[in-house]
Amino acid sequence: MSTAPSTQIHLVSRPEGWPTPENFQTVRVTLPELAPGQVRVANAFVSVDPYMRGRMNEGRSYVAPYALGATITGGAVGRVIESAADGVDVGAVVLHQHGWSDVVQDDAATFQVIPELPGVPLSLRLHILGMTGLTAYVGLTRIASLQPGETVFVSGAAGAVGSAVGQLARLLGASRVIGSAGSAAKVALLHEKYGFDAAFNYHDGEVRELLAQAAPDGIDVYFDNVGGDHLTAALDAFNDGGRAALCGAISTYNADGPVPGPDNMSNIVTRGLTLRGFTLGNHLDLAGEFQQRMAGWFSEGRIAYDETIVDGIDNTVEAFLAMMRGANVGKMLVRVG
Structure with a gap:
């Protein structure tokens, strides 16, 4: 096992009105060696979503606001590059909520191993298939x-x-x-x-x-x-x-x-x-039903989708702000690597 560099996007101040780049900071950290039961993941795509704007405010909501000086959490998909957890192999594709970073590590229980579907981009797991x-x-x-x-x-x-x-x-x-x-x-x-x-x-x-x-x-x-x-x-x-x-x-x-x-x-x-x-x-019990029906519709070619992709973890804030201005068609994503 080894240490690893990680680039993370932190919220450093709460926006008043429209967010600006000054509300965020790009931070480079060194991840420690894996502890038993942990995995390290290189993200392929991270999601930027409208609901994230609400979490940047302080106050009551359905989920806690983002903490200042911490990585902005949210959906991401990537591959395991190191593992100290039984049953989670290097190369496995995982979904998680660790958010805006290029490399992340944590307990294996915080990642969901998913099958890789032939011919289906991993990005779709963050929108139409997710x-x-x-x-x-x-x-x-x-x-x-x-x-x-x-x-x-x-x-x-x-x-x-x-x-x-x-x-x-x-x-x-x-x-x-x-x-x-x-x-x-x-x-x-x-x-x-x-x-x-x-x-x-x-x-x-x-x-x-x-x-x-x-x-x-x-x-x-x-x-x-x-x-x-x-x-x-x-x-x-x-x-x-x-x-x-x-x-x-x-x-x-x-x-x-x-x-x-x-x-x-x-x-x-x-x-x-x-x-x-x-x-x-509050409605994740419908996930199995949805996946079954969506798999059929998707395989029959009855589902269309669009993606607006911004390259580079350093451009995540730019992607988020553009999405808030309506610059995206379909899902706005950041391609990390």
Whole structure:
């Protein structure tokens, strides 16, 4: 066994409003020799995700905020390069939550050994075949109880979760799928690659009006990644008995003060609506069901995906900030090596 260098990205100050590069620091450390039961992993890809912005704030949430002066944790996939743990061999592919670093080591129990699928990039384990796809599945099935023949609206539809939601909604029987995105190119992608029936650029006008035009017969399910004016528009567009799966609110993440809520909350009462927020950690019991169904859809060629990849662990902060500005199509990832 030996020591090893590791490059890690730390949070060094809490952002006020939009994060800046000054909130982060790249740190080079030397990892000690492995203790019994530990493994050392060279990451292939690390994930940058909108929820990470919330964890940079101090205060109550569904998970503890990031500690200052510590590595930003989150999803990553890599290979074991040294092992002092029985049953975890060198070369094994693993998923973990140790986050933004090129090399990481810890107890073997903190890594999940996964099979390497021939012809399938490892990066897909961090999105459509992993937690991203599972988030879409949970939101549509358990949270919103999507029924065949219903109309689904997805905000942030060209992102990793949104593009998964649109496809899974169709596979689960939705009759009409509508999405919003932030550019004409992304709207075209929703139509041409992801099979959305209607889509609009939310910069083209009031979201309320744009959604009313795209869904003249109303919506039954809303999968919310954006919040703000998109949630307000959905509350207007809901048919009686509509359901919303509230997954994210990226429009509010960088606000530096209180954010006003929708002005049409009374529709929840008069139309008998259900709005339910969720985080994936409370629904991991659906992972096996999702993996079985997704494996079939993927092998049949019924799943599309996009990745926006930034190279180099030193560029992780740049990738995160670009993702927060909407510069990605599909999943934003950092390719480490």
